[in-house]
């Protein structure tokens with residue numbers, strides 16, 4: 218899983234390649250590399266770790282070629298060392314790859330038997346060997362690539378350079394996204410349109426099975442038989458892409474603090490002047506469907522899990538929810554013509570995308586709640602409801618999560634209205650609550666100094682438990698995920714009622730338990746579970762509202778108190794202190810908050 222770029226340019230290619238890679242670092246930062254053609258010969262620089270290391274390498278050993286390819290890696294096959302860093306070069310062919318070649322072992326054995334010598338442990342290197350072998354057999358570059366692609370199982374976005382061909386860059390796609398960009402006398406290729414933003418604003422997207430042949434003068438699209446294809450180009454608006462940390466030390470902190478604003482913007486798209494929900498592009502008759510499927514990964518999955526409670530409560534609509542990597546391999550009994558909702562910040566997560574196609578082939582209407590509107594998922598969906606979180610740079614998702622929640626509750630309310638199970642009065646009372654969310658979130662941010670104090674305790678723990686009931690249960694899962702992502706402290710989220718079925722065995726004075734329990738219909742039961750922890754000496758942090766704090770009135774707890782608020786909107790405000798707790802614990806520990814080890818912002822392999 219990685220990001221790839223290519224430039225066939227007028228000036229030295231390494232600076233624009235590096236700039237484009239910077240925008241793809243969200244796809245991985247285990248290693249990076251660039252290859253260019255200089256006087257007809259391939260030369261490359263590679264470095265382990267973040268892009269900054271490659272930049273230092275290039276500063277001391279510059280590349281001057283005007284045509285090049287680049288890569289930022291999230292290791293799948295082979296350790297993150299320099300040998301496994303892309304580009305891979307074999308016999309006059311250089312390539313970069315995003316995806317996984319599933320039959321790489323078989324191909325490697327075949328190539329080895331024929332005398333090939335491998336220098337990396339990657340699946341990608343087999344492709345370079347295969348193409349180079351076709352070149353040796355006399356094939357021209359395009360023909361060589363065309364011959365090899367049908368032999369590859371799995372997914373790929375590939376870019377190739379060929380020794381002796383100073384005006385030729387070839388891209389190919391199956392499963393992994395790939396875009397090309399048009400310049401004047403120069404052309405570009407990248408894993409997404411955003412990577413090309415500083416270079417051009419005119420882009421076209423490859424479809425599965427496409428080959429793109431780039432020269433300085435033109436871009437030609439071919440199918441695997443070599444037949445020409447038409448792929449429309451479009452002008453992309455990139456104005457919203459300027460990203461700075463502002464006064465914050467980390468993007469994660471900035472993004473947590475942006476939430477009242479971006480959640481407000483997201484909601485404003487869906488609330489009209491009459492204080493009703495309006496989903497302009499959603500031509501779904503909720504009255505005729507009997508089930509909604511919600512599918513996502515990671516934090517987006519937890520947003521979906523909260524939405525399940527909302528769809529059931531406000532729309533009386535059964536919800537089938539699953540993690541994308543499971544959903545697509547199950548024998549889901551889809552009812553014809555139902556709705557499948559896909560939730561994703563990036564719109565590029567491989568498993569979510571594959572599940573989307575799976576649902577489509579089973580006759581589902583596909584709605585995506587997505588933050589990157591130029592993404593593959595947005596383009597593949599029947600209906601797109603954008604979240605307006607703006608670019609999210611911190612790898613651990615924060616503002617995208619609450620914007621997803623804001624959008625999902627609007628869909629649930631609209632569904633309830635159109636199914637005739639939510640009265641106009643109830644809708645307007647829910648909408649009044651939604652309109653107050655930004656101010657509740659702002660109040661939640663005021664807890665920051667107290668959260669910082671509690672983070673000191675958390676940062677010394679080796680484990681932590683998060684518990685809650687109802688919508689507070691998915692929040693517990695998300696709170697635990699946030700903590701482990703950025704602090705590397707082992708954390709688990711549990712339904713509070715499940716505590717006694719196992720995790721209670723872990724409770725002792727060294728295991729902080731974060732209880733998420735505002736004064737909702739599950740409060741009393743959650744308090745009983747809290748008492749069970751206190752009785753066994755477990756330290757408690759209680760995240761609640763004013764009424765909950767007065768009812769709990771226990772000196773055995775540290776309390777984070779939010780204002781009283783409607784039950785429907787509480788998850789958005791409660792998410793904020795959980796995010797702050799993870800952030801401050803990580804900042805105290807000095808981890809790489811915005812780019813935690815082993816993670817990537819967008820997971821483009823299955």
Ligand code: G6P
Nearest residue numbers: 514515516517561562563566614
């Ligand atoms: C990665 C990110 C998470 C994100 C998940 C799903 O694991 O680190 O923050 O929630 O992917 O990504 P998506 O872009 O589909 O929301």
